[in-house]
Amino acid sequence: MSQPRQSPARSIAAHAVLILWTLIALFPVFVTVVNSFKSKQAIFTQPLALPGPDSFDLVGYQTVARQGDFVAYFQNSLVVTCLSLFFVLLFGAMAAFALSEYRFRGNTLMGLYLALGIMIPIRLGTVAILQMMVATGLVNTLTALVLVYTAQGLPLAVFILSEFMRNVSDDLKNAGRIDGLSEYRIFFRLVLPLVRPAMATVAVFTMIPIWNDLWFPLILAPSESTKTITLGSQVFLGQFVSNWNAVLAALSLAILPVLVLYLIFSRQLIRGITAGAVK
Amino acid sequence: MGQLTLSGVTKSFGPVEVIKGVDLEVADGEFCVFVGPSGCGKSTLLRMIAGLEDVSGGTVTLDGREITNLPPARREIAMVFQSYALYPHLTVRDNMGLALKQAGHAKAEIRAATDRAATMLSLDALLDRRPAELSGGQRQRVAIGRAIVRRPKLFLFDEPLSNLDAALRVQTRIEIAKLHRDLGATMVYVTHDQVEAMTLADKIVVLRAGKVEQTGAPMQLYNDPANTFVAGFIGSPQMNFLDSGALGLSSHSAGIRPEQVRLTDGPSQIRGTVSHVERLGGETLVYVHTEGHGLLTARLFGEHDRAVGSDLGITFDPARLFHFDKAGQRLR
Numbered sequence: 001m002s003q004p005r006q007s008p009a010r011s012i013a014a015h016a017v018l019i020l021w022t023l024i025a026l027f028p029v030f031v032t033v034v035n036s037f038k039s040k041q042a043i044f045t046q047p048l049a050l051p052g053p054d055s056f057d058l059v060g061y062q063t064v065a066r067q068g069d070f071v072a073y074f075q076n077s078l079v080v081t082c083l084s085l086f087f088v089l090l091f092g093a094m095a096a097f098a099l100s101e102y103r104f105r106g107n108t109l110m111g112l113y114l115a116l117g118i119m120i121p122i123r124l125g126t127v128a129i130l131q132m133m134v135a136t137g138l139v140n141t142l143t144a145l146v147l148v149y150t151a152q153g154l155p156l157a158v159f160i161l162s163e164f165m166r167n168v169s170d171d172l173k174n175a176g177r178i179d180g181l182s183e184y185r186i187f188f189r190l191v192l193p194l195v196r197p198a199m200a201t202v203a204v205f206t207m208i209p210i211w212n213d214l215w216f217p218l219i220l221a222p223s224e225s226t227k228t229i230t231l232g233s234q235v236f237l238g239q240f241v242s243n244w245n246a247v248l249a250a251l252s253l254a255i256l257p258v259l260v261l262y263l264i265f266s267r268q269l270i271r272g273i274t275a276g277a278v279k
Numbered sequence: 280m281g282q283l284t285l286s287g288v289t290k291s292f293g294p295v296e297v298i299k300g301v302d303l304e305v306a307d308g309e310f311c312v313f314v315g316p317s318g319c320g321k322s323t324l325l326r327m328i329a330g331l332e333d334v335s336g337g338t339v340t341l342d343g344r345e346i347t348n349l350p351p352a353r354r355e356i357a358m359v360f361q362s363y364a365l366y367p368h369l370t371v372r373d374n375m376g377l378a379l380k381q382a383g384h385a386k387a388e389i390r391a392a393t394d395r396a397a398t399m400l401s402l403d404a405l406l407d408r409r410p411a412e413l414s415g416g417q418r419q420r421v422a423i424g425r426a427i428v429r430r431p432k433l434f435l436f437d438e439p440l441s442n443l444d445a446a447l448r449v450q451t452r453i454e455i456a457k458l459h460r461d462l463g464a465t466m467v468y469v470t471h472d473q474v475e476a477m478t479l480a481d482k483i484v485v486l487r488a489g490k491v492e493q494t495g496a497p498m499q500l501y502n503d504p505a506n507t508f509v510a511g512f513i514g515s516p517q518m519n520f521l522d523s524g525a526l527g528l529s530s531h532s533a534g535i536r537p538e539q540v541r542l543t544d545g546p547s548q549i550r551g552t553v554s555h556v557e558r559l560g561g562e563t564l565v566y567v568h569t570e571g572h573g574l575l576t577a578r579l580f581g582e583h584d585r586a587v588g589s590d591l592g593i594t595f596d597p598a599r600l601f602h603f604d605k606a607g608q609r610l611r
Contacts, residue, residue: 174351174364177350178358180353180378181377193368
């Protein structure tokens with residue numbers, strides 16, 4: 001790709017804005033990670049300083065390792081996030097395929113109905129959800145969280161994926177039909193690989209709110225065996241005294257898995273975001 | 280084998296009727312071309328034969344077997360698409376063999392069939408490539424190969440040359456014609472390009488607004504058009520339409536092919552001014568603006584010098600005129 005020549009001033013200005021934005025976005029992460037390696041006193045006296053020889057302290061990580069079952073919390077978070085992600089992508093893509101591919105009565109209305117969830121926060125229904133979970137005996141299970149997060153992620157997934165699927169060539173799907181492929185094979189083998197960038201976009205936007213959520217774990221699954229990492233970190237936050245070393249250490253650790261998942265999807269994500277813009 | 284019959288075929292999208300009752304007979308081994316302006320329903324009709332669109336009314340029969348409601352894969356047809364529609368994740372060989380694999384044929388048999396088709400289309404060297412590594416012309420050959428491998432009773436082509444550049448289009452057109460001779464298969468071909476229709480077809484079906492305007496051999500349509508639409512659509516440059524009243528004729532309008540028009544400086548039926556000249560080497564097209572008949576085209580063979588803006592006369596043999604009534608129907 002060739003780029004048109006830009007004046008240096010404009011280029012510098014653009015980069016300055018981008019760098020400023022990057023700094024603002026990274027600042028909380030930076031403060032969290034840096035302070036997680038410092039002693040409590042150093043955190044409060046010089047919150048922005050890098051850990052030096054006298055302020056370096058692993059007490060936060062030691063506390064996290066000693067107290068609570070953080071490996072299990074991690075595991076719970078991973079299980080919930082991955083399973084929800086899987087169901088959101090699978091069902092979202094299937095619904096999107098039906099909406100974009102088949103002509104049926106009420107197609108547009110169905111699409112609007114499914115997209116409505118983007119505008120209505122699922123937390124408004126917390127009480128009803130809790131009642132349902134109590135009635136079905138799913139309180140304090142990871143299943144409850146997976147179900148809620150799947151419902152929460154589906155509207156955006158259906159909305160984004162159906163737009164992308166409309167762009168998949170009709171001829172290709174028809175060629176598959178003439179060659180005797182079933183609708184399932186057409187969906188899984190022809191269409192899904194072509195909307196992979198969109199799937200990655202949806203995956204990232206779905207994954208991060210789920211991983212970071214405190215609300216539903218607190219309400220639906222607060223038991224020790226089902227605690228997620230964000231909920232687990234809360235044990236260090238007291239009403240009167242907070243163990244900031246431990247909180248920061250736990251949060252720093254919590255960044256890692258989601259960062260790994262993000263890196264897996266990011267190459268595809270960038271292609272997905274730029275698909276409509278560049279080309 | 281491969282005799283296609285459409286009887287009273289209609290198609291509606293909601294209240295809009297896009298195919299208004301088509302009756303058609305395509306004989307075994309015939310090359311039939313659907314031609315018409317965009318939006319005339321020719322592609323829809325083809326997709327109905329393929330089974331990709333439901334038929335709202337009427338029946339489709341292939342070799343005496345009614346296939347109106349069969350799924351596409353069970354109709355014993357193959358289709359070549361405008362956008363090639365190759366499977367991006369499969370190699371050329373797998374692309375061509377997929378239909379046979381789906382139908383449960385043995386591996387050795389599939390290999391033999393793909394090899395045969397590849398040789399026919401000189402694709403041997405490309406068999407292990409993926410579609411992304413091929414040029415446009417090569418992709419279209421693979422798409423044609425994919426159709427051949429299935430040994431269908433009927434080949435369907437949906438504007439297969441539209442995405443190719445001009446030189447490649449001529450070359451592929453010749454290849455398709457050759458393929459038709461070699462295979463002796465029945466083919467139905469959709470195009471909006473009347474040159475493709477004229478050069479390839481045994482039988483041309485001219486469609487307008489979901490209705491068949493005329494069916495016949497290319498020269499039959501050219502020399503004996505049934506109405507002004509067919510007369511204007513077939514032939515390039517387009518037929519000239521003259522105002523019969525101004526010429527003292529009894530019909531509503533009269534048509535004359537550009538190659539039948541002669542330019543003269545002597546006495547003539549119509550006077551006009553040269554408005555534009557196109558020199559193509561082998562032939563020269565002279566556009567003449569006339570009072571009462573609008574812009575007329577004269578097609579002269581060889582090179583001619585006519586200055587733009589010069590006055591001249593137009594003559595023609597009255598026996599070569601096509602006469603039409605007010606509704607555009609031919610008066611014979």
